[in-house]
Amino acid sequence: MMEAFLAIVRRDLxxxxxxxxxxxxxxxxxxxxxxxxxxxxGPDLALLARIGPAILWIGALLASLIGxxxxxxxxxxxxxxxxxxxxxxxxxxxxxxxxxxxWLATGLPLVLAAPVLALMLNLDPTxxxxxxxxxxxxxxxVTALGLIGAAFSGAFRRGGLLIAVLVLPLAxxxxxxxxxxxxxxxxxxxxxxxxxxxxxxxxxFSLVLGPVAAAAALRTARA
Amino acid sequence: xxxxxLANPTRFVWLSDRLLPWLSxxxxxxxxxxxxxxxxxxxxxxQGETVRIMYIHVPFxxxxxxxxxxxxxxxxxxxxxxxxxxxVAHKALAPxxxxxxxxxxxxxxxxxxxxxxxxxxxxxxxxxxxVLFLLYLGVMALRxxxxxxxxxxxxxxxxxxxxxxxxxxxxFSVDWWNTLHQPASVFRMGGSTIAPSLLWPLLVCATGFTLxxxxxxMLAMRTExxxxxxxxxxxxxxxxxxx
Numbered sequence: 341m342m343e344a345f346l347a348i349v350r351r352d353l354x355x356x357x358x359x360x361x362x363x364x365x366x367x368x369x370x371x372x373x374x375x376x377x378x379x380x381x382g383p384d385l386a387l388l389a390r391i392g393p394a395i396l397w398i399g400a401l402l403a404s405l406i407g408x409x410x411x412x413x414x415x416x417x418x419x420x421x422x423x424x425x426x427x428x429x430x431x432x433x434x435x436x437x438x439x440x441x442x443w444l445a446t447g448l449p450l451v452l453a454a455p456v457l458a459l460m461l462n463l464d465p466t467x468x469x470x471x472x473x474x475x476x477x478x479x480x481x482v483t484a485l486g487l488i489g490a491a492f493s494g495a496f497r498r499g500g501l502l503i504a505v506l507v508l509p510l511a512x513x514x515x516x517x518x519x520x521x522x523x524x525x526x527x528x529x530x531x532x533x534x535x536x537x538x539x540x541x542x543x544x545f546s547l548v549l550g551p552v553a554a555a556a557a558l559r560t561a562r563a
Numbered sequence: 564x565x566x567x568x569l570a571n572p573t574r575f576v577w578l579s580d581r582l583l584p585w586l587s588x589x590x591x592x593x594x595x596x597x598x599x600x601x602x603x604x605x606x607x608x609x610q611g612e613t614v615r616i617m618y619i620h621v622p623f624x625x626x627x628x629x630x631x632x633x634x635x636x637x638x639x640x641x642x643x644x645x646x647x648x649x650x651v652a653h654k655a656l657a658p659x660x661x662x663x664x665x666x667x668x669x670x671x672x673x674x675x676x677x678x679x680x681x682x683x684x685x686x687x688x689x690x691x692x693x694v695l696f697l698l699y700l701g702v703m704a705l706r707x708x709x710x711x712x713x714x715x716x717x718x719x720x721x722x723x724x725x726x727x728x729x730x731x732x733x734x735f736s737v738d739w740w741n742t743l744h745q746p747a748s749v750f751r752m753g754g755s756t757i758a759p760s761l762l763w764p765l766l767v768c769a770t771g772f773t774l775x776x777x778x779x780x781m782l783a784m785r786t787e788x789x790x791x792x793x794x795x796x797x798x799x800x801x802x803x804x805x806x
Contacts, residue, residue, distance in 0.1 A: 488725060492718055498708045505704050506722060509697040512690070513732075553725045556642075560717035 344429045345437045352441030355414075356407070366403045366446040367453045373399035374457045385462040392461035393471045393522040397515060399457075400450045400475055401508075404482045407446050408503050411438060411487070412494025412558065421558070431555035439487045439551060447479040470525035470532065474518040474539060481543040484550030485510045491554035495561030514542050572648055572788050579785045586778040594771030600764035607761065616674040618765055622772035623667035627695060628730055630660030630776065634702070635727040638720035648784075650716035651791075653723070654706065655783035659776065661699035668692060687736035688744035695733055698726040712791075 377395045378388060388395075415421040424434045454475050458468040488510070489503035521535040597618065607614035634656045640649025671689070672682040683689065702719050709715035737746040757765070 488722070492705060492722070496709045496714070496718065502704065502708055505697075506701050509694045509701060509729075510725065512694055516690075549725065549728075553721060556721045557718060560714055560721055 341429060341433075344427060345433055348424070348429075348434060348437035349441045349444075352438050353445055356441065356445035364449075366406055367449050369406055370399045370403040370450050370453055371457065373402060374460065378461075389462040389464070389467070392458060392463045393467060393474075393526075394519050395461060396454055396458060396471050396475070397478075397519055397522075400454065400479060401482055401511060401515060403450055404447055404479055405486055405489075405504055405507060407442065408483075408486045408490040408507075409493055411442055411490040413497065414494075416494050416497070416561075425558075425562070431558060432551045435487055435491065435554040435558070436547075436551040439483050439554075442486075443480055443483040447483050451475045451479060464526075467522065467526045470522040474521050474536065477536070477539055477543055478514050478518040481514045481539075481546035482507075482511050484543075484546040485514075487550040487554040488557060491557035495558050514539065514546070517542060572651070575648060576785060576788055579781050583778065583781055583785070586774060586781060590771060590774035590778045593767060593774055597764060597768035597771040600767055604764045605760055610678060613674060613677045614761065616670055617761075618768045619772075620667060620670040620674055621765060622769040623663050623670060624692070625769060626772055626776050627660060627664035627667050627692065628733055629773070630656055630663060631695060631699070631723075631727065631730055633780075634660060634723050635730075638723040641716050641720040642724075650713075651784050651787045652780070653716065653720060655780055655787050657699055657703045657706070657719075659779050659783060661696065661703065663776065664692065664696045664699060668696060686744055688733070691729060691733040691736045694729055698722075698729060702726070 374395060377399075381387060381391070412421065415424065425431060427434070429437075451472060454472050455468050458471055463471065486503065486507050489507040492498070492506060493503050517535045517539040520530075521532055521539055524530045524535055525532040601615055601618035604615070604618075606612050634653055637649045637653035637656065640646045641653060668689075671692075675684070676682050702722055705722055706715045706719045709718055737744055
């Protein structure tokens with residue numbers, strides 16, 4: 341069972357990294373979002389330092405949603421999903437494996453790119469550390485919740501706007517606690533650990549909810 | 564057996580034909596009485612006349628959660644028993660629930676302006692109700708995006724159950740976080756903290772709005788069943804014309 345799980349992760353990683361639209365594009369999108377922000381709010385460095393963590397989180401959230409559209413759509417079109425359904429691996433674990441591969445291909449590069457982008461937003465080292473830590477813990481939750489939207493849009497051949505409409509409300513708690521953890525680290529008065537622990541709890545919860553609901557969504561399209 | 568019979572769409576239409584006039588009449592009477600009581604109730608010692616917004620805001624808030632909970636129950640009916648009536652109930656609930664949630668947000672904003680000095684704050688209760696509104700819209704958008712009505716129903720049911728996590732968050736947000744929105748005052752341990760002169764009109768209004776909600780829901784379900792029948796007849800007519 342573990343072998344099948346890892347085989348799906350490896351296959352999806354190869355597809356994501358070799359097809360061009362994966363990791364690189366997400367980071368470029370992240371960079372573009374962060375770049376337009378100073379034009380929108382003005383190049384005031386003090387202001388950017390204050391809202392920088394929020395800008396990074398919004399950018400990462402939107403970039404995480406990119407590529408989700410194709411996560412199941414390709415498998416539905418070429419029939420691999422039928423093969424995956426017939427495999428001894430439960431559909432929930434198939435969804436989890438695809439989610440893990442997607443996070444490794446698009447989520448992790450965002451976390452790695454965040455420190456560089458944070459420098460452009462005038463964040464000090466403490467703030468950078470806090471943002472990167474919350475992104476590392478929080479983006480898996482976004483990907484897991486995104487699996488639900490991806491399953492619906494892939495199974496029913498509907499576009500990316502639907503994913504955003506379905507996933508963004510579910511991702512609000514993650515965003516709230518991630519940004520409040522970073523602002524706790526920068527200004528206090530709450531210790532960083534309090535919201536950060538809630539964020540970790542939300543991630544663990546999403547990691548279970550996402551694959552289970554995504555599998556249910558895929559089944560509704562096939563039955 | 565009696566309950567199972569009711570779950571038959573034909574039986575439901577028959578029953579709703581008989582129940583709907585009574586339900587609508589009761590809704591009008593109780594709601595009318597509630598609104599009269601609301602205007603006769605004494606003004607609050609602190610909030611003055613603006614407290615009267617409570618008589619419509621609080622029922623909208625309760626019913627927005629009630630509607631979503633009903634939708635979650637119908638989702639179980641769709642997924643576990645694949646019952647056609649559960650699908651009809653679910654589809655009819657979403658727009659009504661969304662409307663009540665929207666009205667809750669609007670009346671809350673209008674009440675917040677004189678009391679808090681602002682139409683909107685990003686506190687836990689307001690935000691979670693806004694998320695509830697977005698979830699209603701998401702369920703409607705998903706249903707509208709899928710052509711096959713059976714699959715649309717099941718997909719919307721899955722999404723409804725995922726979003727149900729938000730309902731306890733709405734309910735307990737005022738206890739878990741220190742919010743600007745006041746904590747629960749009517750249904751709480753140790754009894755209500757509202758003066759009886761204000762509480763009674765509120766309960767009458769809430770009953771009236773609940774009757775209105777149920778009447779609208781029954782009407783919407785009836786319309787949906789009839790719409791599906793017309794569609795089936797049209798499809799059959801088209802097939803025969805094709806032969």
